[in-house]
Amino acid sequence: MRYILGAVLSATLLSAVPAQAEDSICYNCPPQWADWGSMLKAIEAEIGVKMPHDNKNSGQTISQLIAEKASPVADVAYYGVTTGIKAANEGVATAYKPKGFEDIADGLKDPDGRWFTIHYGTLGLFVNKDALGGAPVPACWADLKKPEYEGMVGYLDPSSAFVGYAGAVAVNRAFGGDLDNFDPAIAFFNELAENDPIVPKQTSYARVVSGEIPILFDYDFNAYRGKYTEDGNFEFVLPCEGSVVVPYVMSLVANGPKPEVGKKVLDFILSDKGQAIWTNAFLKPARPVELPADVAAKFLPDSDYERATPVDYAKMEQVQKAFGDRYLAEVK
Numbered sequence: 029m030r031y032i033l034g035a036v037l038s039a040t041l042l043s044a045v046p047a048q049a050e051d052s053i054c055y056n057c058p059p060q061w062a063d064w065g066s067m068l069k070a071i072e073a074e075i076g077v078k079m080p081h082d083n084k085n086s087g088q089t090i091s092q093l094i095a096e097k098a099s100p101v102a103d104v105a106y107y108g109v110t111t112g113i114k115a116a117n118e119g120v121a122t123a124y125k126p127k128g129f130e131d132i133a134d135g136l137k138d139p140d141g142r143w144f145t146i147h148y149g150t151l152g153l154f155v156n157k158d159a160l161g162g163a164p165v166p167a168c169w170a171d172l173k174k175p176e177y178e179g180m181v182g183y184l185d186p187s188s189a190f191v192g193y194a195g196a197v198a199v200n201r202a203f204g205g206d207l208d209n210f211d212p213a214i215a216f217f218n219e220l221a222e223n224d225p226i227v228p229k230q231t232s233y234a235r236v237v238s239g240e241i242p243i244l245f246d247y248d249f250n251a252y253r254g255k256y257t258e259d260g261n262f263e264f265v266l267p268c269e270g271s272v273v274v275p276y277v278m279s280l281v282a283n284g285p286k287p288e289v290g291k292k293v294l295d296f297i298l299s300d301k302g303q304a305i306w307t308n309a310f311l312k313p314a315r316p317v318e319l320p321a322d323v324a325a326k327f328l329p330d331s332d333y334e335r336a337t338p339v340d341y342a343k344m345e346q347v348q349k350a351f352g353d354r355y356l357a358e359v360k
Contacts, residue, residue: 051077051079051080052078052103052289053104054079054102054104054105054293055082055106056084056105056106056107057081057082057106058084059081062276062306063306066308067297070301071296074296077293085190085230087190089107089111090107093105094120097119100284101285102284103281103293104290105121106146107276108191108194109143110190110345111345112277112278113345115142115279116279121281124290125144127298128299128315129144131314131315136148143277144314146278146306148314149247149248150248150273150274151271152248152266153243155236155243155265158261160243165263166243166265166267169198169199169267169269173223177243178224179225180243182244182245183225183226183244184232184245187355188352191247191274193351194272196355197272197339198267198272199212199217210347218359221359232246233254236254237262248328249311269335272339273336278294278297298314303315304317
């Protein structure tokens with residue numbers, strides 16, 4: 029992995045691990061996603077907590093937490109915002125407000141601290157320009173239905189992957205729908221089905237980089253990672269009709285085995301030093317930490333990001349299963 033590491037991960041940060049490092053479990057903290065690799069190293073070096081790699085996705089994480097509710101294994105968990113809300117509702121996440129909690133904007137945290145945003149991205153199109161076969165870079169969601177993109181468009185299955193569901197919410201709103209009416213999304217995916225889309229269930233960054241999927245519904249941070257760290261010609265498109273901002277959140281696991289260690293981890297992740305680490309992977313920190321100038325210059329202009337707005341994430345969670353069921357039943 030070739031993340032651009034800032035000063036926050038200097039030799040000082042990666043100094044020798046304290047002799048008495050504590051062990052702790054974080055569900056869904058995969059080193060190849062969102063630069064968790066650097067974060068896990070920083071947690072070990074800075075606060076002496078060693079956390080093994082865990083490659084669950086959000087859905088697998090909530091299922092495991094519910095299954096282990098009587099005897100939890102993990103201390104903290106990370107997931108897409110709707111899964112974090114579900115974890116709180118299911119009683120597997122408990123209230124904790126780390127240092128810096130008050131700096132997180134309202135709407136991006138549970139008032140009691142059962143979940144809170146640690147970073148966020150914007151949903152759009154991750155494009156491998158070299159794999160387009162001469163077709164122009166699409167500018168809008170509607171462009172994807174054009175014949176020149178047949179077999180080129182990918183989106184993660186919205187009935188199982190959170191990023192897939194976020195994409196569905198984005199296109200639904202782009203074509204006039206809302207969280208009470210997913211008819212526009214169902215119509216869009218049925219029309220897109222005529223263009224032979226690719227619909228994987230797992231994160232497909234490598235398949236875009238290889239050119240197997242030329243256009244993928246994905247986050248800006250993955251597209252910027254491709255553009256600035258991979259060999260090739262990549263672009264992030266924030267579609268002309270608009271899109272959604274998508275928070276990723278963490279929780280302290282209810283009745284976890286090492287709650288005090290979990291709290292130390294969450295405190296570090298929301299600290300200035302911890303928040304700055306996410307910018308290595310082109311994520312926007314949850315707290316108002318100023319982006320390094322060299323990183324800020326690599327994002328689309330703020331005027332483009334005005335087209336990406338939040339949604340009612342609690343409502344988004346409430347209707348997620350119903351939409352997933354409807355997608356499976358109605359999309360060709």
